Amino acid sequence: MTTLFTILFDGVAYGMLLFVLACGLAVTLGLMNFVNLAHGAFAMTGGYVCAVLVNNSGWPFFAGLPLAFVSSALIGVVLERALYRHLYTRSHLDQVLFSVGLVFMSVAAVDYIMGSSRIFIKLPAALEGQFDFFGVGIGRYRLMIIVICGLLTVALQLVLARTRFGSRLRAAVDDPRAASGLGINVPQVFAFTFAFGCGLAGLGGALSAEVLGLDPYFPLKFMIYFLIVVTVGGSSSITGPFLASLLLGIGDVAGKYYVPKMGPFVIYTIMIVILIWRPNGLFGRTATR
Amino acid sequence: MSIRSQILLAASAVAAVLAVAPAQAEDAVKIGLILPMTGGQASTGKQIDNAIKLYMQQHGDTVAGKKIEIILKDDGALPDKTKTAAQELIVNDKVNFIAGFGVTPAALAAAPLATQGKIPEVVMAAGTSIITERSPYIVRTSFTLAQSSTIIGDWAAKNGIKKVATLTSDYAPGNDALTFFKQNFTAGGGEIVEEVKVPLANPDFAPFLQRMKDAKPDAVFVFVPAGQGGNFMKQYAERGLDKAGIKVIGPGDVMDDDLLNGMGDAALGTVTAHLYSAAHPSAMNKEFVAAYKKAFNSRPGFMAVSGYDGIHLIYEALKKTGGKTDGDELIAAMKGMKWESPRGPISIDPETRDIVQNIYIRKVEKVDGELYNVEFATFEAVKDSGKTKK
Numbered sequence: 001m002t003t004l005f006t007i008l009f010d011g012v013a014y015g016m017l018l019f020v021l022a023c024g025l026a027v028t029l030g031l032m033n034f035v036n037l038a039h040g041a042f043a044m045t046g047g048y049v050c051a052v053l054v055n056n057s058g059w060p061f062f063a064g065l066p067l068a069f070v071s072s073a074l075i076g077v078v079l080e081r082a083l084y085r086h087l088y089t090r091s092h093l094d095q096v097l098f099s100v101g102l103v104f105m106s107v108a109a110v111d112y113i114m115g116s117s118r119i120f121i122k123l124p125a126a127l128e129g130q131f132d133f134f135g136v137g138i139g140r141y142r143l144m145i146i147v148i149c150g151l152l153t154v155a156l157q158l159v160l161a162r163t164r165f166g167s168r169l170r171a172a173v174d175d176p177r178a179a180s181g182l183g184i185n186v187p188q189v190f191a192f193t194f195a196f197g198c199g200l201a202g203l204g205g206a207l208s209a210e211v212l213g214l215d216p217y218f219p220l221k222f223m224i225y226f227l228i229v230v231t232v233g234g235s236s237s238i239t240g241p242f243l244a245s246l247l248l249g250i251g252d253v254a255g256k257y258y259v260p261k262m263g264p265f266v267i268y269t270i271m272i273v274i275l276i277w278r279p280n281g282l283f284g285r286t287a288t289r
Numbered sequence: 290m291s292i293r294s295q296i297l298l299a300a301s302a303v304a305a306v307l308a309v310a311p312a313q314a315e316d317a318v319k320i321g322l323i324l325p326m327t328g329g330q331a332s333t334g335k336q337i338d339n340a341i342k343l344y345m346q347q348h349g350d351t352v353a354g355k356k357i358e359i360i361l362k363d364d365g366a367l368p369d370k371t372k373t374a375a376q377e378l379i380v381n382d383k384v385n386f387i388a389g390f391g392v393t394p395a396a397l398a399a400a401p402l403a404t405q406g407k408i409p410e411v412v413m414a415a416g417t418s419i420i421t422e423r424s425p426y427i428v429r430t431s432f433t434l435a436q437s438s439t440i441i442g443d444w445a446a447k448n449g450i451k452k453v454a455t456l457t458s459d460y461a462p463g464n465d466a467l468t469f470f471k472q473n474f475t476a477g478g479g480e481i482v483e484e485v486k487v488p489l490a491n492p493d494f495a496p497f498l499q500r501m502k503d504a505k506p507d508a509v510f511v512f513v514p515a516g517q518g519g520n521f522m523k524q525y526a527e528r529g530l531d532k533a534g535i536k537v538i539g540p541g542d543v544m545d546d547d548l549l550n551g552m553g554d555a556a557l558g559t560v561t562a563h564l565y566s567a568a569h570p571s572a573m574n575k576e577f578v579a580a581y582k583k584a585f586n587s588r589p590g591f592m593a594v595s596g597y598d599g600i601h602l603i604y605e606a607l608k609k610t611g612g613k614t615d616g617d618e619l620i621a622a623m624k625g626m627k628w629e630s631p632r633g634p635i636s637i638d639p640e641t642r643d644i645v646q647n648i649y650i651r652k653v654e655k656v657d658g659e660l661y662n663v664e665f666a667t668f669e670a671v672k673d674s675g676k677t678k679k
Binding site for chain 1: 327328329331332486487488493495496497499500519520523524526527528529547548
């Protein structure tokens, strides 16, 4: 019985991590209708920034995390202004080709600068190991992931639903022409949102180094997982991807534990079943644009 | 000028060309080196490339009057790229050897080309037993997983380990490691309580490790490709398997010297069987490690040693044939060759063309503040027991 809770806990932590990594993609894909396959590259950037700061410059881990967010967001805003915005109106194929190109460039660049072997971020001792909670093994690091990602999710939901910026964003997405007619600076809103999504990916990348491992091939390896989260969750809100991440995280961990022979297929099976049942994802509505 | 003298002139010109052309070809011996220099296996490629450079610095680039020329191609450990690279090297560059091969599928992809072209294929990394059976022109200077896995199986059964859970990557070398470990361990009276094969591109070991933990074995037998060892050890410690008294044993790939230091103290006490440790206490190895560190600012691992021995084998074979590059003669020269390597005494089995070497049982310990695999038992002259034709 206690094992069941440990599995559940690990699954939730994994799912939360997937959510932080992928929710930026849900925003760009669902809200801005842009297929950004290079999303993982921003996650990788955040991870490496954090690793360099913590391992080489001696920063504490918790100072490295915000920096991972900031650096990825900055790179995101620069690329958005310089490159991405030219492709908003282009076909999805162009967008895919462009962003896949970016992925390969980022892989090669990181491989050149940082080397191809997997790196780890030095953790404070307080985050290592497991503790017992009524017989359930709780990993400290995974607990921290759940706390951070949980808070972020609540904050995101509040910002989108309750703040002026949130309503501007939703308006800009629903009908960009009417929104700009009402005096909303649509490009600015998009740029900010894009940067924020990249920042989240960067934070996710830094957090995931310990669990998923960080190497130059990160954007390619996890592209599939991000896409699964967004397709299963539907990309019209962030609740969808959130629940999808949890479902996939728990499904993946439990599947690997209980039927290790089938392990890697469980996540794909869940995806196929859900997509047959609801082709637009759990909470999807048909894209209007 | 008379017609006759014109013909003479033309003839002598042709003769001159004919005389010069083979002389040029004869002067150089070309070695096509195919390695993964990018991708997840890049550390293998870099180590072998470094070791070959080091060897050529130390021993010069001329053997038996021939200049050695290395042509390096990156295959990213993708077998179809390996095949293309091998084809180009053999057909266009007219190489006399092909060498390298980071992973088993790459070595196998080049095998038919080696046979057709009658060109020696020196395998410096890939470790599945069947490789040398795929072409009579394949010689290996690395290792086979059967060598280390059978030894660790015997050792575990004799040293108080009764129940073992296994965790191996689901591809040819992982399956080899599992099969041979199981065979010797159960023959020695041990019991496998849990058997898990993890996907090769596996992001998170957590659920598999939880399963290991719940099976309560005396030890976990692990084989994952070199790059994933660090991640495995981290999560092993995070999940508290070390505190639960579960030991880690396995072939030495997991504890590769170039990654060992990054694994942290969780790796301490891990017992593995392998062909090489940077801490091997021979004078030759100390010299090799020092030279390698000086040249490349990192610790050589078993891949570096395999590359070092691979190029040595090519040099020695050329010396024996007096610089002749006929494939059959070279292979004949390589068969049965014995020498002292940084890893200890090794030889090429004349029957299988595979390597015969000592396998050492090592334990991870801290030496001068760094983690090393310290050898404490030796099994001498171990042959590959994994050949299908016995």
